[in-house]
Amino acid sequence: MVTLTKDSNKEKIIAQYWPQISRAASGYENRPALSDELAQEMALSVWRSLDGFSEQCSLNTYIYRVIHNTAIDHIRRHSRLSEDELDGATLCERVSPEASALQAQRQKQLLIAINKLPLSLRQVMLLKLEDLNNVEISDVLGISDTNVGIRLHRAKEQLSKLLKGLN
């Protein structure tokens, strides 16, 4: 068994999961400065929580659980008042110069739509977009498979409508 408590191992895990952390932060927080701060909080939580990892679930599930609960903690402390006032102009502009304008535009629209989803639907959607299956999502969020299925169905419906509205 690999010891996760060593700092070098922890750093490797953070680096490995950084893309997922980064995207989850953007999905939960649309304000650029706070989104960066949230990503850092998530990394710190993962770092601190690795000591408590006792293989009760897979490391992947455990880390996603920590990431998504840190987002909830962030919402609790920073009270997402801007949630309903989302404005495309305030979104994190994370588009590389190489990316095509169309790709950048679609990414931006997807981010706007995701940020407009209610929290319960946004959670399942963000995990599904990271290719987690329903069982893994239910493990991360601590809800039943059936509940995941229902939420996911609703989330997809709402996301479709939101994306159509943005096009």
Next chain:
Amino acid sequence: MDNNEFEQLSSLWQSSEDKSLPHMEKLLKRHKRQSFILKLNILIELSAILAVSYLLLLSFLENMPLIKQAWIGFATLWGISLFILMSKSRLSSLKHLKSAQLSTSLEAHIKLIKNEIFRWELSIKATWIFAVAFGAFIGSECYFSTCANNDLLHIGLSFIVLLVAQVFFVRKGKTAQKVLRTLTD
């Protein structure tokens, strides 16, 4: 939305550019600084309680007028009660913060926000009680002795401070309620 469309969305989502990787050492230092500030706040409150308790003791030793003794006694009792209730709620929150639960359970967050709402409501009630007692003390002072213009200015300022604090507590309480609704949604 069919599976194919969703897969496209998923690849689009995963192709977003990452933020720059943080320096963990700096983050850990910042975390330590925050817990130091939390402890410092508790220490400041405790010092204020000790100072008021000392004043109460002094008022008895120096045989101050009964009204003053009653006022200092009330302020001490008010401070100690508030400190105990707040600390109890804070300890409960700290227990949740220290446990691994916070990273893994939504229930822990709901409990934390409920604790926070309790503290704001407590602050609102305590400020009302303090304002009423302060008003009674001032009233009796003016009735039994005299009130100078300068005193009235200080009293007015004190009430304004209490009012501002009350508005702050109410707003914070409402925000916390809003967050609780978001979490339980």
